[in-house]
Amino acid sequence: MRIAFLIAPEGVEQVEFTEPWQAVTDAGDSPELVSTEPGEIQAFNHLDKADTFPVDRTVDEVSPDEYDALVLPGGVANPDALRMDEKAVAFVRGFFEAGKPVASICHGPWTLVEADVLRGRRLTSWPSLKTDVRNAGGEWVDEEVVVSGDGAGTLVTSRKPDDLPAFCSTLVEEFHKAA
Template sequence: MSKVAFLVASEGIERVELTDPWQAVKDAGHEPVLLSPEPGEVQTFDHLDKAATQAVDVVVSDAAVGDYAALVLPGGVANPDALRLDEDAVGFVKEFMGSGKPVAAICHAPWTLIEADVVRGKRLTSWPSLQTDIRNAGGEWVDEEVVTSDNLITSRKPDDIPAFNKAVVAALAG
């Protein structure tokens, strides 16, 4: 059983983009671990409405890339926008991408990848409003359900979660 890091800010996380991949990773026999810049709990949302909270397992500044087999970045508009302002979170994402291990990002989560300067030369998808940001950062944006480019897995929105989960679990299986 390997550990899979889920990195989120303290609020603004799209609930299903955290809980559904979390369950898929768990069902595949891996241990999901919630990382965040702050200890305590994180607040998820169903679009703009508050949903459940979830306890943080590890503060990202205390996390080591070597402890995890993969990294999942859930979306929600406010979540990656807050993460990209946190140096430890951005550094962790940059180091993880450099490790060659799977990194999976859905919806607005590629904003954190852009901040980490790791999309250049990659083919990826996201929520449509990020396409200009991705292109400006040197990535190739495409409108597809799930895209794998080297160690990066991306999807556009909650409707893509089944394909996203399948790609994440397949990457963990090798």
């Protein structure tokens, strides 16, 4: 399976990117880092700069048709930047329109809010997104991992880095079910 990881040029929470990346790699899948700009992305450990990672392709070069699933890591600045990029938002929306699985953790659902794909879905996120999720028509819950099959495609969500073990195993399982 080819899995797109959509990440802004800076602001992703490193562990919310690297652990799911490793989980899909360990499952025998092929992850690709997609961003809004070529070059490298700058990851963060909370508010401190962490490592940089090479961008495989930009949103200008890709289509959801090329991938089997999508992962949206968190970090406060990452999804906030993505939601301001029309091509990134359209890329995310395309996965839902195609009925393909999507996984998002922490602040990642901000991009889902902007893509207007949460109506009627049950999900979780970092608690500060609760009102945004509800205003976008989603049902926000405080749970470690939530799998929503309400609507086109499966949506897997988690709240925070502490939820990564459950998030990673669940996203791999759900992605493979959909294959």
